[in-house]
Amino acid sequence: MRKITMREAIIEGLHEEMERDDQKVLFGEDVGKFGGINAITRGLYERFGGERVFDTPIAESTIVGAALGMAITGLRPIPELQFGDFVGIAFDEVFNKLGKWRYMHGGTMEVPVTLRAPIGMAGGAGPEHSQSPQALFMHAPGVHIAIPSTPYDAKGLLKTAIRDNNAVLFFEHKLLYDTKGEVPEAEDEYLIPLGQADVKREGSDVTIIATALQVQTSLQAAEKLANEGIDVEVIDPRTLAPLDKETLLSSVQKTGRVLIVHEESKTGGSGAEIAAQISEEALFDLEAPVKRIGSPDVPIAQSLHLEPYYRPSEKQITDAVHELLEY
Structure with missing residues (x-):
């Protein structure tokens, strides 16, 4: 199977879905002729023209509000926030409207919005351009949350998100854009259902549940631990809402030990909710307390020298696994 980057995989997915029907429109800051600051919309303007791929003012509330209006009147908008951090500017439109309007109007309308947003620390972008805000929206009923870790x-x-009739928040870690992985040829179409976790590595001693970039870090740590005879299972939920509890709980029942790893701040991160659900539904399967690794609960430094200390590391993961095995 061919290997392409996550950037190429996303561009290909956007291209295929926009070819599929002309009700899909893509817009955001610098996504037109420029192709996006992360080059994720490269070539789409040239293929589909300025009516379906266009730039907007620097006005995130307008971007999301316009997407809502387009969606309830028959289009399938794919807006982009230049940085996931900027979702705060459009918080009302995302939190109170994208996920709630279908319910509030008795199901008389659909809200097929796929809101793309780059997240994560990358290159010293600082406190307002490096965050991972996805956990905020686990508290927003009505929206789906997808976070891929591979092309x-x-x-x-x-x-799948673009075809869904509900709003999907699609978070992409910036450091994953250049990572390569196997993807079927364009003519071999495939979809991944929302709410279906993926076991990236099978194991029997400890379960690691990780998202985005930390899936790759966890896999690297698992390989190192294998050299010590420790068999680690690594699971990527892939979507936080809906959350595939069945796969997660099945792994917990097998290993009895759980480590949750994400780049979000530890307090109130997605790992807190996952840990709570495991404690509620699999408490007596646990042989040790659930452990979590996240970023420190402080603003992210802009310094390139300090930034690595915020992101969970392979050593932190291996140390945490050793601690779990001591119980």
Whole structure:
């Protein structure tokens, strides 16, 4: 199977879905002729023209509000926030409207919005351009949350999100854009259902549940631990809403030990909710307390020298696994 980058996989997914029907429109800051600051919309303007791929003012509330209006009147908008951090500017439109309007109007309308947003620390972008805000929206009933960790998952989840009749927040870690992975040829179409976790590595001693970039870090740590005879299972939920509890709980029942790893701040991160659900539904399967690793609860430094200390590391993961095995 060919190997392409996550960037190429996302572009391919966008291209295929926009070819599929002309009700899909893509817009945001610098996504037109420029192709986006992360080059994720490269070539789409040239293929589909300025009526379906266009730039907007620097006005995130307008971007999301316009997407809502387009969606309830028959289009399938794919807006982009230049940085996931900027979702705060459009918080009302995302939190109170994208996820609630279908319910509030008795199901008389659909809200097929796929809101793409780059997240994560990358290159010293500082406190307002490096965050991972996805956990905020686990508290927003009505929206789906997708976070791919591989090119294969990115394309399959994105195509599913665009076809879904509900709003999907699609978070992409910036440091994953250049990572390569196997993806079927364009003519071999595939979709990945929302709410279906993926066991990235099978194991029997400890379960690691990780998202985005930390899936790759966890896999690297698992390989190192294998050299010590420790068999680690690594699971990527792929979507936080809906959350595939069945796969997670099945792994917990097998290993009895759980480590949750994400780049979000530890307090109130998605790992807190996952840990709570495991404690509620699999408490007596646990042989040790659930452990979590996240970023420190402080603003992210802009310094390139300090930034690595915020992101969970392979050593932190291996140390945490050793601690779990001591119980």
